[in-house]
Amino acid sequence: MKRDLYETLGVAKTADEKELKSAFRKLAMKYHPDKNPGDAEAEKTFKEISLAYEMLKDPQKRAAYDRYGHAAFEQGGMGGGAGMGGGAGGFSDIFEDIFGEMMGGGRRQRSSGGRERGADLRYNMEILLEEAYAGKTAQIRVPTSITCDVCTGSGAKPGTKPATCATCQGSGRVRAAQGFFSIERTCPTCQGRGQTIADPCVKCHGHGRVTEERSLSVNIPAGIEDGTRIRLSGEGEAGLRGGPSGDLYIFLSVKPHEFYQRDGADLYCSVPISMTTAALGGKFDVATLDGTKSRVSVPEGTQAGKQFRLKGKGMPVLRSSQVGDLYIQIQIETPQKLTKRQRELLKEFEELSSRENNPESAGFFSRMKDFFDIE
Numbered sequence: 001m002k003r004d005l006y007e008t009l010g011v012a013k014t015a016d017e018k019e020l021k022s023a024f025r026k027l028a029m030k031y032h033p034d035k036n037p038g039d040a041e042a043e044k045t046f047k048e049i050s051l052a053y054e055m056l057k058d059p060q061k062r063a064a065y066d067r068y069g070h071a072a073f074e075q076g077g078m079g080g081g082a083g084m085g086g087g088a089g090g091f092s093d094i095f096e097d098i099f100g101e102m103m104g105g106g107r108r109q110r111s112s113g114g115r116e117r118g119a120d121l122r123y124n125m126e127i128l129l130e131e132a133y134a135g136k137t138a139q140i141r142v143p144t145s146i147t148c149d150v151c152t153g154s155g156a157k158p159g160t161k162p163a164t165c166a167t168c169q170g171s172g173r174v175r176a177a178q179g180f181f182s183i184e185r186t187c188p189t190c191q192g193r194g195q196t197i198a199d200p201c202v203k204c205h206g207h208g209r210v211t212e213e214r215s216l217s218v219n220i221p222a223g224i225e226d227g228t229r230i231r232l233s234g235e236g237e238a239g240l241r242g243g244p245s246g247d248l249y250i251f252l253s254v255k256p257h258e259f260y261q262r263d264g265a266d267l268y269c270s271v272p273i274s275m276t277t278a279a280l281g282g283k284f285d286v287a288t289l290d291g292t293k294s295r296v297s298v299p300e301g302t303q304a305g306k307q308f309r310l311k312g313k314g315m316p317v318l319r320s321s322q323v324g325d326l327y328i329q330i331q332i333e334t335p336q337k338l339t340k341r342q343r344e345l346l347k348e349f350e351e352l353s354s355r356e357n358n359p360e361s362a363g364f365f366s367r368m369k370d371f372f373d374i375e
């Protein structure tokens with residue numbers, strides 16, 4: 001006993017096209033052989049749901065099924081499974097309908113002439129912060145299929161032409177009478193292209209495209225942010241049989257920098273200075289991304305966490321004349337591995353210290369003592 005087609009897809013008899021499609025997609029994702037390698041049961045289920053969808057998405061077949069059930073497809077002039085089995089064209093067809101959309105970025109289109117848009121391609125590129133600062137022209141090599149230059153994409157040997165398919169007269173679909181019904185399906189001779197190639201091009205074997213590595217130059221504008229996607233229209237995979245090319249997407253990431261952290265257009269740099277520099281004051285230089293250096297003056301009595309702003313020393317703002325700032329964040333390094341003499345000097349220094357020297361810590365401990373009432 002064959003399962004009810006609606007039941008197989010888990011939809012109501014009243015389900016519309018959208019509901020059918022989404023139910024099929026969900027089940028197909030779950031039972032797809034790629035996700036269940038070696039699982040015969042999953043493969044069987046996958047075939048069942050594929051067939052159910054194949055039948056129900058076609059309004060004519062669906063009407064026939066609604067009226068006659070499975071019997072609508074089981075007898076008739078065509079014999080074994082021509083309608084139900086999907087034949088040569090059926091399977092690849094739903095595959096492209098559904099999986100082309102899921103895997104090819106939702107942009108694969110097919111028209112009656114068999115033209116097909118090329119897939120979109122993704123290219124991951126990592127650049128340095130310095131490169132994001134200055135901008136650059138990057139040369140990349142992209143393995144991609146391009147239109148075959150020998151046959152200019154027709155797939156036919158030069159001097160010959162693809163012929164109109166004799167089976168379908170170029171429509172890509174064939175109709176077959178089955179009992180009362182006339183059932184239409186993809187032409188098994190030309191797989192829906194409407195054309196056949198008697199003498200295939202030797203370079204592309206009739207595919208109309210070949211895989212090659214292409215060199216492209218990509219303009220990376222100054223100020224570009226980590227995670228940016230650059231779209232190069234028409235630079236993706238070549239289309240099939242005269243279809244348009246897909247797009248190439250460059251996914252850009254900016255490598256973390258040794259010294260600078262970026263926040264939008266601003267940069268942050270944490271600088272450790274010695275305790276004595278912090279106490280006595282001093283100067284140091286920082287190298288900046290514009291290739292120069294900036295002098296930072298630390299006043300006497302500088303505290304840890306103090307921030308100095310170097311105006312205009314940050315990142316450029318994309319497509320603007322604005323530039324961010326560079327913030328220098330001071331850390332104070334406590335001296336370690338003291339010599340005997342240094343220790344003596346610091347002890348002497350401590351004896352000479354008053355609360356004036358360390359108002360924060362003196363104040364903190366006396367406030368805490370009062371608060372908790374401890375001696």
Ligand SMILES: [Zn+2]
Nearest residue numbers: 148151201204
């Ligand atoms: Zn060719």
Ligand SMILES: [Zn+2]
Nearest residue numbers: 165168187190
């Ligand atoms: Zn045909």
